[in-house]
Every structure is written in structure tokens, then in C-alpha cells.
Amino acid sequence: MHFVLLLAILFSFAATGVAFLLCRKIRDWRLTALAVLILVLAFQQTYVLLAHRALPGTVQPTSSSWSRTWTELVASTMALLMVMVLSSILRERERSERDVKSNSELLSQILRYIPHSVFWKDRNFRFLGCNDNLARMLGFDRPEDLIGKSDFELPSIDPELARNYREADRDVIRAGHSFINLEEKISQADGTLMDAVTSKVPLRDEKGTVIGVLGIFFDITERKRAEQALRESQHLYHSLVESLPQCIFRRDRAGNYTFVNQRYCDLHLKAYDEIVGHTIHELYPAEISKRILDSDLGVFETGETFHTVRWLPTRSGKAIRVQVIKTPVRDEQDRTVEVQGVFWDITEQHHSEEKLRERDETLAHVTRLTTMGEMVAGIAHEINQPLYAIANFATASSRVLESDDGNTQNRLLEWNRKISQQANRAGDILRRLAAFTKKSPVQNTRVDLNHLVRESLELVGLDARRHHVKHQLKLVNDLPHVQADAIQIQQVLVNLLRNAYEATAHLSSPPHEVSVRSHVMQNNVQISVSDNGPGLPDQDVDKLFETFYTTKPDGMGMGLSIARTIVESHGGKIWTQANPDRGATFSFLLPIDSGDRRLGN
Amino acid sequence: MEIEPTVFIVDDDPAARQSVSALTESMGLLAETFASAETFLETYNPDRPGCLVTDYRMVGMSGLELQEALVCNKITLPVIVITAYADVPLAVDAMKRGAITLLEKPCHENELVSNIRRAVEMDVCNRQEHAHVQQIQERLATLSNGELVVTKLLLAGKMNKNIARELDLGLRTVELRRHQIMKKMEVDSVAQLVKALLAVGDIDWTGDKTD
Numbered sequence: 001m002h003f004v005l006l007l008a009i010l011f012s013f014a015a016t017g018v019a020f021l022l023c024r025k026i027r028d029w030r031l032t033a034l035a036v037l038i039l040v041l042a043f044q045q046t047y048v049l050l051a052h053r054a055l056p057g058t059v060q061p062t063s064s065s066w067s068r069t070w071t072e073l074v075a076s077t078m079a080l081l082m083v084m085v086l087s088s089i090l091r092e093r094e095r096s097e098r099d100v101k102s103n104s105e106l107l108s109q110i111l112r113y114i115p116h117s118v119f120w121k122d123r124n125f126r127f128l129g130c131n132d133n134l135a136r137m138l139g140f141d142r143p144e145d146l147i148g149k150s151d152f153e154l155p156s157i158d159p160e161l162a163r164n165y166r167e168a169d170r171d172v173i174r175a176g177h178s179f180i181n182l183e184e185k186i187s188q189a190d191g192t193l194m195d196a197v198t199s200k201v202p203l204r205d206e207k208g209t210v211i212g213v214l215g216i217f218f219d220i221t222e223r224k225r226a227e228q229a230l231r232e233s234q235h236l237y238h239s240l241v242e243s244l245p246q247c248i249f250r251r252d253r254a255g256n257y258t259f260v261n262q263r264y265c266d267l268h269l270k271a272y273d274e275i276v277g278h279t280i281h282e283l284y285p286a287e288i289s290k291r292i293l294d295s296d297l298g299v300f301e302t303g304e305t306f307h308t309v310r311w312l313p314t315r316s317g318k319a320i321r322v323q324v325i326k327t328p329v330r331d332e333q334d335r336t337v338e339v340q341g342v343f344w345d346i347t348e349q350h351h352s353e354e355k356l357r358e359r360d361e362t363l364a365h366v367t368r369l370t371t372m373g374e375m376v377a378g379i380a381h382e383i384n385q386p387l388y389a390i391a392n393f394a395t396a397s398s399r400v401l402e403s404d405d406g407n408t409q410n411r412l413l414e415w416n417r418k419i420s421q422q423a424n425r426a427g428d429i430l431r432r433l434a435a436f437t438k439k440s441p442v443q444n445t446r447v448d449l450n451h452l453v454r455e456s457l458e459l460v461g462l463d464a465r466r467h468h469v470k471h472q473l474k475l476v477n478d479l480p481h482v483q484a485d486a487i488q489i490q491q492v493l494v495n496l497l498r499n500a501y502e503a504t505a506h507l508s509s510p511p512h513e514v515s516v517r518s519h520v521m522q523n524n525v526q527i528s529v530s531d532n533g534p535g536l537p538d539q540d541v542d543k544l545f546e547t548f549y550t551t552k553p554d555g556m557g558m559g560l561s562i563a564r565t566i567v568e569s570h571g572g573k574i575w576t577q578a579n580p581d582r583g584a585t586f587s588f589l590l591p592i593d594s595g596d597r598r599l600g601n
Numbered sequence: 602m603e604i605e606p607t608v609f610i611v612d613d614d615p616a617a618r619q620s621v622s623a624l625t626e627s628m629g630l631l632a633e634t635f636a637s638a639e640t641f642l643e644t645y646n647p648d649r650p651g652c653l654v655t656d657y658r659m660v661g662m663s664g665l666e667l668q669e670a671l672v673c674n675k676i677t678l679p680v681i682v683i684t685a686y687a688d689v690p691l692a693v694d695a696m697k698r699g700a701i702t703l704l705e706k707p708c709h710e711n712e713l714v715s716n717i718r719r720a721v722e723m724d725v726c727n728r729q730e731h732a733h734v735q736q737i738q739e740r741l742a743t744l745s746n747g748e749l750v751v752t753k754l755l756l757a758g759k760m761n762k763n764i765a766r767e768l769d770l771g772l773r774t775v776e777l778r779r780h781q782i783m784k785k786m787e788v789d790s791v792a793q794l795v796k797a798l799l800a801v802g803d804i805d806w807t808g809d810k811t812d
Contacts, residue, residue, distance in 0.1 A: 384685040384706040385614045391707035392620030395714060399627035423707045 034085050041078050116218040117196075119146075120203055123212055125169050126150050139189030156189040172200045172213045186217065195224040246344040250329060253300055255280040255293050258338060269315040288313060299326045299339045309346070311465075321350040387423045394420035446481040446593050447489065449525050453516050456493035460501070464514075467501040472515035479518055482525050482590040484570050489590070492563040492574075496529040496586045499559065503533025503583065524572070524589040532583040541576060563588070606721045607631040607651035609678070611641050611667065613659040621654055621713070628714060630721065638662035638670070647676050650728050652720035654713075657684035657691070668698035677727060679720035683708070730800075737797045741804065743785050751778045753806050755791055756798065 111118055117134035121127055127146045135143045139156050146154075151162040164184065171177045179200045186194040198217035202210045241248055241261045250259040257276045265272055268283060280289045299306050306326040311319045322343040329338035397416040401409045453475065457464070464471065497514065504512035517528045536544075545564040560574075567574040567588045574588040608625040610632060612618040618634040625632035631651070635641040638655065639662055653671075657664040664682045671678060682695045687705045695703045701723065702716050744752060754764045765775045788794045798804060 385617055388683070388685075388706035388708065389614075389616040389620040391710070392617075392624045392713065395708075395710050396620070396623040396627040398710075399624075399714070420710050 034082055034089070037078060038082060041082075116216050118214075118216045120214045121169060121212050123173055123210070124150075125166060125173075125213075128212060137186075137188050137194075156187055156191075158187045161185060161187055168198075168200055169213050169215075172202050173210055176202050176210055178202065183220070184217075194219055195221045246342045248340070248342050250338050250340045251280065251296060252338050253296075255289070255296070267314060284313070296326065296339045299328050300336050303328050303330075303336050312343075320345050321347040391420050391423040394423065444483050444485055446595075447484045447486050448479060448481055449489070449527055449590070450475045450479045450518055452486060452490055453493060453518065453527065456490050456497060457516070460494055460497045464497075464501060467505050467512055468510055469501050469504055469512045469514050470510075472513060474515065474517040476519050479525060480520060480592040480596040482570075483593045484590055485566075488566045489570070492566050492588065493527070493529075495559045495563050496588075499586065500529050500531035500533070503531045506534045507532065520592070521589055523592050525592055526587055526589040528585050528587040530579060530583060530585040532579075532581075535582055536576060536578050536584045544576060545574065604649060605631055606725055607633055607649055608717055608721070609641060609645065609651060609653045610634045611638055611653065611655040611659070611664075612683075613637060613656065613661075617656065624713060625717065628717065630717070638664070638667035641667070642670055642674075645676070645678075647674070647678075650721075650724045652679045652681065652717060652724055654681045654683065654717065657682050657695075665694055665698060668695070668700060672698060677724075679723050681713075681716050681720055683713075734801055737786075737801050740786050741798075741801070744782060748778050748782050748785070749806055751775060752782050752794070752798075755779065755782070756795060 111131040112133075114131070115133070117131065117137060119127060119130035119134050127149050130143045130146050132143055135141070135146055138146065138154055140146055151157050151165050152159065154162075157165075161184075168179060168182070172179065179198065182198045182200070184196055184198055186196045188194055196217040197220050198215060200213055200215045203212035203214045205211050242263070244261070245263070247264040247267055248259070248261040249257060249264050251257055256279050260272065260275050262272075265275060268275065270283075275283065280292060283289070284292065295306060295308065305328075306324075308324050310322060310324065312322045313319050323346050324341060324343040326339050326341045328336040329340050331337045394416045398413055398420070401413045401416065453473070457471065457473075497516075500514045501512075504514065511532075513532045515528075515530045517530075519526055545560045564574050567590070570590050572588055572590040574586070576584055576586045578584055608621075608630050610618045610621045610625070612621070612634075613636055615636075618636070622632040622634050635644075637659065641653075653667075655664040655667055662670070664684075668680055668682070671680065680698075680700045682700045682703045683706055684691065684703065685706045687703055692703045701720055704712060704716065750768065751764060754767065759767070761775050761779065762772055764770075765772045768775070783789065783794070786794055786797060788797060
């Protein structure tokens with residue numbers, strides 16, 4: 001009996017020890033508890049069994065029917081419980097194992113398919129493993145072929161580069177540093193150098209001891225190339241924009257500068273920052289900036305390229321002639337968000353063109369005179385014939401009278417001299433006829449005088465600028481048309497405008513102002529050209545319209561007389577009057593075309 | 602015997618030629634008018650002195666063509682060309698053909714008068730000179746061959762006795778011939794003889810006359 005008890009106690013200790021060991025091994029408290037329970041039950045059953053077998057016929061204190069039933073019930077319940085817990089544990093185990101398996105598969109899948117190259121090395125800088133990507137890159141079929149090798153043993157890796165890698169690896173392993181996004185070169189098996197961004201982190205065991213290095217890098221060769229291309233293109237663009245002889249700018253709708261090139265800054269004697277981010281109003285006088293913005297607006301609204309040639313004031317005080325091209329700058333939605341302008345100085349070219357034009361004008365004048373000279377030679381013979389006769393008769397009479405005495409004869413002598421002089425003057429007139437231009441056949445059409453005024457202003461723009469004249473236009477809207485030869489009326493307008501400009505030239509100081517007005521006077525359209533020059537001569541104002549009467553030192557005295565001839569041949573009237581303050585106004589009127597419904601009353 | 606100078610006026614315009622005619626008359630000169638260059642050439646007698654006033658541009662023959670015709674016919678009548686419009690080439694043309702002047706219509710007071718006067722005077726002078734030369738040539742023609750030889754030596758400034766020796770003649774014969782020469786040439790001295798012969802210029806010393 002005692003022996004059995006001792007055996008049971010021993011067994012129970014052994015079981016406890018096994019349970020403890022199991023517990024450590026399994027590291028699961030449920031399993032441990034279960035094992036202990038099984039042992040306890042086994043012990044009990046053994047004890048009971050042994051007790052019965054050892055002491056047959058003896059009455060056991062526990063062998064009462066209640067006690068026995070209780071013991072059996074507890075044992076069965078325990079057994080059931082055990083089975084349940086065990087099965088649950090086993091299931092869980094199975095699932096967890098499955099999870100682990102699938103996790104590792106996932107990891108290997110990731111390693112296989114990510115575009116990055118991944119490797120891990122031991123503390124001796126030898127490869128512990130890598131992904132397919134890296135193996136392929138370094139010229140190996142399988143990642144396993146790389147295991148155990150160091151960088152220096154890889155034929156594709158340049159020793160110089162290998163030393164660099166080693167240094168970084170050492171830093172990671174010895175000092176536990178991490179490198180994140182380090183740019184370096186990788187030599188590949190195909191001999192090419194790859195630009196890569198590498199991250200290296202220490203590989204640690206559970207205790208946190210560094211056991212190696214984990215590296216991951218990816219190819220940025222393309223990105224680098226793109227960056228390089230971008231840099232080159234930026235450089236190209238920059239050198240183009242800055243070395244062009246043109247001024248370049250960009251402005252938004254409000255007139256704020258978003259870009260200017262150096263030349264633009266130089267022209268305006270300002271720094272880049274003093275222009276970009278500022279508005280055009282800070283750069284130009286209000287009048288000019290408004291005009292420029294108006295033309296910007298045209299580009300914004302039409303979305304079309306705009307060309308123009310204009311005068312531009314500069315800080316140096318001298319205006320330059322510029323050719324401007326403005327183009328719309330569009331965003332992704334194709335909306336014009338900015339206007340980009342390029343302009344360049346054509347002052348020199350403009351001056352030479354102007355000179356050329358002046359020479360052309362002179363040439364045209366000479367040609368006209370030559371043509372006229374030929375014409376005059378023809379008609380001079382006809383007209384000079386009677387003049388010649390008059391002169392001869394007069395001279396003869398004078399001679400006859402000279403030889404006689406008497407008062408009446410003296411008077412006759414005087415008159416005869418006058419006849420002779422007049423005849424000579426008539427000859428002079430014929431010579432001066434050379435200035436007349438050839439008259440082309442009259443072509444009457446319906447003419448809008450407002451339009452003609454604007455056209456004429458363009459024609460004489462050069463003179464206007466030369467005389468620094470400021471125009472004032474007061475043209476009434478919806479002006480009725482007149483029946484006229486547009487070219488001839490234009491000749492009249494050009495003549496009046498030129499006279500006005502020349503009149504203002506007598507002013508010592510600006511402003512030189514010339515205003516052109518149009519309005520309806522009963523059944524006529526009246527055009528007036530006023531200047532602020534010295535005004536009209538005190539007397540003989542009507543003589544201004546006579547042929548060869550001139551107040552200009554180099555005038556022919558033809559302009560206004562031709563103007564009068566033209567206006568009168570159109571059934572109109574031309575006249576002049578002094579302005580109340582200063583200067584003169586020349587006006588003409590032409591009858592409104594009878595077919596025009598706007599005919600006045 | 603002296604023919605009075607006449608101003609010949611050629612112009613296709615009646616008023617023009619009448620006016621020049623009036624002017625001419627006021628100068629106390631005779632005038633004759635022609636409506637064309639052709640009629641003038643048909644009727645003109647080169648012996649008649651005076652001058653020609655012609656219009657440049659005319660129906661038919663022009664003033665310059667008329668000048669050319671005059672040169673061809675060796676008519677030395679001074680020419681005044683009148684034109685409505687003068688330019689340099691025209692003036693050069695007219696002067697080349699011997700016009701004394703080119704006037705533009707209408708002529709300034711007395712311009713035409715003074716030019717007509719100058720032209721007439723020039724013609725009269727020319728003609729007088731011409732007549733004088735002709736007279737001397739006529740007189741020269743009356744000299745015999747013997748007299749011509751003596752005249753030639755006289756012009757060379759030789760003395761009578763030297764001439765006699767040179768021509769192997771008697772001194773008396775030389776003196777006689779010399780007397781004849783002075784008489785025929787209507788001169789009083791050798792000096793006058795030299796002056797008269799100089800005006801003629803070239804003299805044909807090889808007379809074909811016999812004594």
C-alpha cells in the first residue's frame with residue numbers, strides 16, 4: 001500500500017516535470033494546463049486502479065457508491081473537456097501554420113515581382129539571399145547562386161563600387177545606421193551602369209543584435225535621364241530666351257508680369273524682381289499701359305496671335321520703334337490664361353525705311369515733274385504762241401511810241417510795257433505748271449467721309465509723327481455718305497492735314513494739336529481740320545485758295561487751289577476761318593448722296 | 602546798188618509772224634514773212650542780206666531742218682531760232698547748226714530786237730567783207746602772168762633792181778609792170794597792195810594768161 005502510494009507520488013512529480021517541460025516547449029498555457037490535467041487524471045485513475053488491485057477486498061474510503069460515481073463523473077467531464085480543448089488547439093495550430101505558410105509565400109511572391117532589387121547579407125558582408133530581380137541583374141539564374149558570395153566576388157561589380165558598398169554595409173552593421181534613399185551607381189552584368197536609389201537597414205535577431213544588413217534599391221536611370229534631358233532643355237530654353245535679341249514677357253489678364261527675360265529688364269532698367277510680380281502700370285505711364293493692356297485683352301478675347309508695330313517709351317527717355325508679337329498662353333482646359341509677348345527694336349530699320357520712303361517720295365516728285373515737263377513742252381508751244389505775239393506787238397508799240405513825243409504816248413508806253421510783262425508772267429505760269437499731277441479719270445462712288453478721314457490720317461502718319469502732332473478726332477456716328485471720287489477727296493484731306501501739321505511746326509513748344517471733325521450741315525457733310533498754329537495772314541485770306549499764292553517759303557501755291565478745284569467740281573465748298581483762341585480751321589462740305597436715307601432736312 | 606537788209610520771218614502761226622514783222626518794222630528794217638520753211642527756201646535769193654527768224658516747231662520742216670538746208674546750200678544768213686520750250690540738247694543742236702542764238706517764247710522785252718539787230722549787222726559786215734575780197738580777186742584776175750610774177754616778188758619785199766636781176770629783165774620793164782600792177786589793183790603803195798592781198802588769202806600765182 002505504501003509502496004503504491006509512493007509510486008503514485010513519484011509518478012505525479014514526474015508528470016509535473018513533464019508538464020513543465022512541455023509547457024516550456026509548447027509555450028502555450030492552454031496546452032500546458034491540458035497536459036497537467038491529463039496527468040492528474042491519469043494519476044488518479046492509476047491510483048484508483050492500483051488501490052483496487054493492491055488491496056482486494058478492503059473497503060476503500062473512496063469506494064462508496066457516491067464517491068465512486070462522483071469520481072467517474074469528474075473524470076468523464078474532464079476527458080470530454082480535454083478532447084474539446086485539444087481539438088480546438090489543434091485546429092488553431094493548423095490554421096496558424098497555414099497562415100505562416102501563406103505569409104511566407106506572399107513574401108516570396110512580393111520579392112519576386114516587385115521592380116525593386118532586394119538583398120540581405122550577414123555580418124561578414126556575404127549574401128544571405130536576394131530576390132530574382134537582383135540575381136538577374138548581376139548575371140545569375142537563381143537567387144540561391146548568390147548566397148555566400150561577397151560583392152568583391154561578383155564579376156559584374158566594379159571593385160571601386162564594391163568598396164563603396166562595403167563601406168556603407170559596414171556602417172550599417174557596425175554602427176547600426178540606416179541609409180534611406182541613397183543615390184549610387186550599380187554596375188550590371190550587361191556592363192551598363194545603373195543609377196539607383198538604395199536604402200540599407202540593419203538586420204536584427206529577436207534580441208535586437210545586428211546580424212546583417214538588408215538592402216533594397218530601385219532603378220532610377222530613366223528618371224535620371226529624364227531629369228538630365230529636362231535640365232538640358234531648361235538650359236537650352238534659358239540660353240535661347242536670354243541670348244535672343246528680343247524682349248520676352250508674360251502677363252496675366254490683370255497686367256501682372258509672370259515672366260520677363262533679361263533683355264526686357266535691361267530695356268526697362270529694372271531688376272527681374274522689380275518687374276515680375278508687379279503690374280504693367282508700374283512700368284509705363286497710365287496712357288501707354290492702358291493702350292498695351294487693351295491689345296492684351298484682344299489676345300485674351302480672340303485667342304489669336306496679334307502683330308503690331310508701335311512706339312515704346314523707354315526709361316532713357318527715347319522712344320523706340322518696336323515690332324510686337326503677342327500670343328495666347330493656354331492652360332489644360334484650353335483657356336487663355338496669359339499673354340506671351342516678344343518684341344524687338346526696329347528703330348534703325350524704321351529710320352532707314354523712312355529715309356527710303358522719303359527718297360521714293362522725292363523720286364516720285366521728280367518723275368512727276370519730268371512727266372509734267374514733257375507734257376508742258378507740248379502745250380507750251382500752243383499757249384506761248386499768242387503770248388509771244390503779244391510780247392512782240394507790245395515791244396513794237398513801245399518802240400514806235402518811244403520815238404515820238406507827247407503825254408498820251410507816255411501812258412501808252414507804260415501800258416504796252418505791262419502787256420509785255422503780263423505776257424512774260426503767263427509764260428512763267430506755264431513753267432510752274434510742272435507741279436500739277438496728272439489727273440486721272442474721276443470715279444464717283446458712295447464715300448464714307450469718316451472712313452476717308454481715318455485712311456488719310458494713316459497716309460500722313462509719318463508727317464504727323466515728324467511734327468509730333470496729337471490728333472483729336474470728333475467724328476459723328478452714322479455719317480451719311482457722299483458721292484465723290486475717294487482719291488480726289490483724300491487728296492484734299494491729305495493737303496489740309498499736311499498744311500495743319502506744317503502750321504503747328506511754327507510753335508516753339510508742344511502740344512502740336514490738330515483736330516478733325518465731321519458733322520452734318522443741312523444736306524451736306526462738313527469736315528473741318530483745325531490746328532493750333534500761328535493762324536491766318538491778316539489780309540487776303542481768300543487768296544490762299546488761288547493758284548501760286550503761297551505763304552510757305554518753299555510752297556508751290558498749288559495745294560489749296562487744287563483742293564478748291566476738287567471740292568467745287570464735287571458741288572461742294574471750301575473755306576477757312578481763324579480760330580477764336582489761336583490757329584486756323586479749314587473746312588469743306590460735300591452734298592450728301594441723294595440715295596442716302598439719312599439725308600438731312 | 603546796195604541792197605537793204607531784210608528780216609526773213611518763218612513761222613506757221615500768222616499772229617506770231619505778224620508780230621515779229623511789226624517788231625522789225627519798228628526797228629526800221631524790212632520784213633518778209635513765210636508760213637513755212639519750204640516756201641522760204643523756194644523764194645530766197647542768197648544775195649539778199651539780213652537775217653532769218655524761225656520758229657523751232659512748225660508743221661512740215663522744223664527750224665533745225667531749215668538750218669541744215671541753209672548749210673547745205675552754203676547760205677550764210679544769220680539764224681535766230683525761237684522755241685516755246687528750250688532745253689540744253691535743243692540749244693546745243695541749234696548752235697551747232699550755226700544759229701547765233703536760241704530764244705524762248707515769249708521773248709523778253711527787246712531781247713528779240715537786240716538779237717535781230719546784231720544778226721543783221723553781222724550779215725551786212727559779212728557781206729561787205731565778202732564783196733571786198735571778191736573785188737580784189739577780180740582785180741587780181743586782170744593781171745598778166747608777167748605782172749603776177751612781179752607782184753609775188755614785190756610781196757616778198759624785193760627792190761625793183763633785185764627783181765630785174767632775178768627775172769633777168771631790164772629795170773625799166775620791171776618799173777613798167779609795177780606801175781601797171783598798182784593801177785590794176787587800184788592801190789597807191791606796196792603796203793596797200795600787201796593789205797589787199799592778205800584779205801584774199803590764198804592766191805593762184807600760176808596764171809594761164811600770156812603777155
